[in-house]
Amino acid sequence: MTVITNHMPTAELQALDAAHHMHPFTANGELSQKGARIITRADGVHLTDSEGHQILDAMAGLWCVNIGYGRGELAEVAARQMRELPYYNTFFQTTHVPAIALAAKIAELAPGDLNNVFFAGSGSEANDTNIRMVRHYWALKGKPSKSVIISRKNAYHGSSVGSGSLGGMSGMHAQGGMPIPDIHHINQPNWWAEGGDMPPEDFGLQRARELEEAILELGEDRVAAFIAEPVQGAGGVIVPPDSYWPEIQRICDKYEILLIADEVICGFGRTGNWFGSETLNIRPDIMTIAKGLSSGYAPIGGSIVSDEVASVIAGDEFNHGYTYSGHPVAAAVALENLRILEEENILGHVRDVAAPYLKQKWEALTDHPLVGEARIVGMMGSIALTPNKEARAAFASDAGTVGYICRERCFANNLVMRHVGDRMIISPPLVITPEQIDVLIERATKSLDECYAELKAQDLLRSA
Numbered sequence: 001m002t003v004i005t006n007h008m009p010t011a012e013l014q015a016l017d018a019a020h021h022m023h024p025f026t027a028n029g030e031l032s033q034k035g036a037r038i039i040t041r042a043d044g045v046h047l048t049d050s051e052g053h054q055i056l057d058a059m060a061g062l063w064c065v066n067i068g069y070g071r072g073e074l075a076e077v078a079a080r081q082m083r084e085l086p087y088y089n090t091f092f093q094t095t096h097v098p099a100i101a102l103a104a105k106i107a108e109l110a111p112g113d114l115n116n117v118f119f120a121g122s123g124s125e126a127n128d129t130n131i132r133m134v135r136h137y138w139a140l141k142g143k144p145s146k147s148v149i150i151s152r153k154n155a156y157h158g159s160s161v162g163s164g165s166l167g168g169m170s171g172m173h174a175q176g177g178m179p180i181p182d183i184h185h186i187n188q189p190n191w192w193a194e195g196g197d198m199p200p201e202d203f204g205l206q207r208a209r210e211l212e213e214a215i216l217e218l219g220e221d222r223v224a225a226f227i228a229e230p231v232q233g234a235g236g237v238i239v240p241p242d243s244y245w246p247e248i249q250r251i252c253d254k255y256e257i258l259l260i261a262d263e264v265i266c267g268f269g270r271t272g273n274w275f276g277s278e279t280l281n282i283r284p285d286i287m288t289i290a291k292g293l294s295s296g297y298a299p300i301g302g303s304i305v306s307d308e309v310a311s312v313i314a315g316d317e318f319n320h321g322y323t324y325s326g327h328p329v330a331a332a333v334a335l336e337n338l339r340i341l342e343e344e345n346i347l348g349h350v351r352d353v354a355a356p357y358l359k360q361k362w363e364a365l366t367d368h369p370l371v372g373e374a375r376i377v378g379m380m381g382s383i384a385l386t387p388n389k390e391a392r393a394a395f396a397s398d399a400g401t402v403g404y405i406c407r408e409r410c411f412a413n414n415l416v417m418r419h420v421g422d423r424m425i426i427s428p429p430l431v432i433t434p435e436q437i438d439v440l441i442e443r444a445t446k447s448l449d450e451c452y453a454e455l456k457a458q459d460l461l462r463s464a
């Protein structure tokens with residue numbers, strides 16, 4: 001196969017990138033010394049870089065390319081839509097066919113009475129919508145004091161000022177004046193790192209009951225909503241103990257608290273159902289969606305809103321919206337993506353083939369001396385690296401030192417497997433085959449072996 005690399009040498013492109021391109025979540029000074037890896041094309045589950053390396057993308061881009069790369073149908077639909085109606089807005093009492101059709105399709109797929117869609121350009125924007133919508137909802141119901149949104153530490157809900165405030169990433173809150181007022185964070189259900197001597201199920205209950213404690217402390221008349229990812233993604237694929245979500249649901253039902261499920265990663269097949277809320281048995285009032293909605297082929301996000309909440313919001317002008325809310329090209333692409341997910345029974349492939357196979361191989365990684373726990377739900381998994389499994393010990397080095405070494409080994413072995421602190425995470429395209437999963441595991445194991453050798457050589461196998 002002829003591999004098309006680039007019209008310019010890698011070094012020249014890297015120099016231009018370093019000179020002009022500010023990367024997100026990156027120490028750009030450091031990167032410009034090193035040079036960014038340049039991805040030139042992709043097909044199926046594989047990326048090609050400017051040096052011609054074929055890389056297995058076990059992160060599906062940034063958790064989003066659910067149907068895999070290279071689906072020409074989406075390109076066709078985008079081109080057709082651009083010719084027909086490249087842009088029109090959905091303000092001022094207008095609409096267009098792609099937005100209508102996509103909203104109707106999402107309403108059909110979403111569970112319960114989640115029948116109403118407010119479009120955004122991304123997950124961050126959608127969560128900003130949610131902040132304003134839930135507060136406005138309570139104001140319209142005559143309870144304007146219900147403005148506090150409870151979220152969790154180490155949650156990720158986006159990077160705008162609002163959504164970044166909802167998120168519980170301390171590194172983000174430390175920069176740029178976040179969080180905004182009336183956001184409250186409780187602890188996460190991360191048993192491996194924080195469960196101490198408790199059995200996981202007891203720990204799950206204890207962490208869920210922090211929600212109740214927070215509601216009672218703040219006052220029920222102050223709390224508007226609780227927001228959480230069914231399974232925390234960017235926080236390190238933290239799968240909660242089974243006891244956690246039923247207790248959260250009970251608490252939200254007991255008090256007058258709206259439940260927002262952030263489905264940006266879990267949605268559109270990632271957990272084996274259309275929504276993570278179905279897999280984890282959650283009944284949200286609002287869902288945040290993005291990423292897998294278009295498999296990342298076009299930027300689009302949104303909020304799926306219950307009939308109850310939508311009917312209250314409909315009683316007033318909601319002074320909120322984005323130029324690209326329901327963008328026709330993005331909406332048409334998303335609709336085609338949903339067609340492919342549905343008609344090719346990709347969720348069936350996840351449930352019956354890919355997820356069971358991956359689970360078996362993934363959990364076997366705990367045989368490796370570096371791997372403490374392995375957790376996986378559908379097609380999102382994590383392993384905790386540790387110097388001492390029995391003690392569930394953290395490394396003596398700064399969190400992320402070991403994870404970074406492992407990630408560098410993965411990159412060198414043509415595998416995109418990320419690290420969050422000292423956890424390694426995967427979220428491959430849903431269409432990955434068992435043969436490709438074998439390659440993934442083979443490269444991951446080789447990388448773990450090399451990482452282990454490097455830790456030994458550098459005397460980094462010490463416990464905190």
Ligand code: PXG
Binds near residue numbers: 157
């Ligand atoms: N909610 C969740 C659960 C997410 O994972 C967002 C909201 C925000 O979506 P946008 O489209 O505004 O990025 C996300 C995004 C990482 C990483 O390092 C994860 C995300 C974004 C960037 C980096 O894993 N998730």
